[in-house]
Amino acid sequence: MGKLYNPADYNLAANPSLPKTNSPWPFWSLLFLFAVVLALGWTFFTPGVRLTRPAISFSPGQITATTEATNRTATPVTVNVRFTVGTKGRDTALGSGQFTPLAHQDVSATIAPRSTSRVSCSFALPSGQVPNEAEAQLFSRQ
Numbered sequence: 001m002g003k004l005y006n007p008a009d010y011n012l013a014a015n016p017s018l019p020k021t022n023s024p025w026p027f028w029s030l031l032f033l034f035a036v037v038l039a040l041g042w043t044f045f046t047p048g049v050r051l052t053r054p055a056i057s058f059s060p061g062q063i064t065a066t067t068e069a070t071n072r073t074a075t076p077v078t079v080n081v082r083f084t085v086g087t088k089g090r091d092t093a094l095g096s097g098q099f100t101p102l103a104h105q106d107v108s109a110t111i112a113p114r115s116t117s118r119v120s121c122s123f124a125l126p127s128g129q130v131p132n133e134a135e136a137q138l139f140s141r142q
Contacts, residue, residue, distance in 0.1 A: 047138075048073040049111065054083065054134040058125075065134040066120040071111040078110045080139040083121040085131040102131055106139060 008014045054067040065083045084104040089097030103123050111117045123131075 046072075049077055049079055049138060051081065051136050051138055054136045056085070056131065056134050061125055062122050063125055063131055064120055064122045065136070066118060067136040068116050069109060069111050069119050070116045071113060074113050076110060076112055078108065079119075080106055080108050081119050081121075082106050082137045082139045083123075084135045084137070085123055086133055086135075087129050087131055088133040099133060099135070102129060 048071065050070045050072070052068045052070075054065040057064045057066065063085060065085055067081065067083075069079060069081065071077050082104055083106075084101050086099055086101040086103075088099045091097050105121050105123065107119055107121045109117060109119045119136075
């Protein structure tokens with residue numbers, strides 16, 4: 001028949017030549033591999049043009065949304081940015097308030113290589129609701 005189970009055969013103190021199954025090296029090697037993959041993805045798959053969150057400024061009769069576009073490539077880039085202004089409801093414990101767009105407009109801008117340029121758009125102040133939030137979206141890049 002087969003060999004009977006003896007707990008001393010699986011005890012590291014009684015039998016020090018047994019392979020250790022609680023080694024941290026597999027965990028550390030997986031963590032290192034994940035860090036390398038993350039660094040490569042961050043280097044090669046980040047967008048060449050980035051936009052900041054737009055700021056809103058009010059003047060008599062109009063509202064201006066301004067964002068900064070950063071070109072990280074080695075060539076000049078022409079971008080189309082879509083500005084949307086609207087109102088955002090209050091945040092609750094259940095989630096973020098709903099954004100209701102009031103107006104949107106597309107603006108084209110050319111950004112020099114490895115530089116940051118300010119892109120702004122003016123809207124006529126709508127009657128009724130006053131916008132308190134703006135969004136900027138990179139619509140197309142050439």
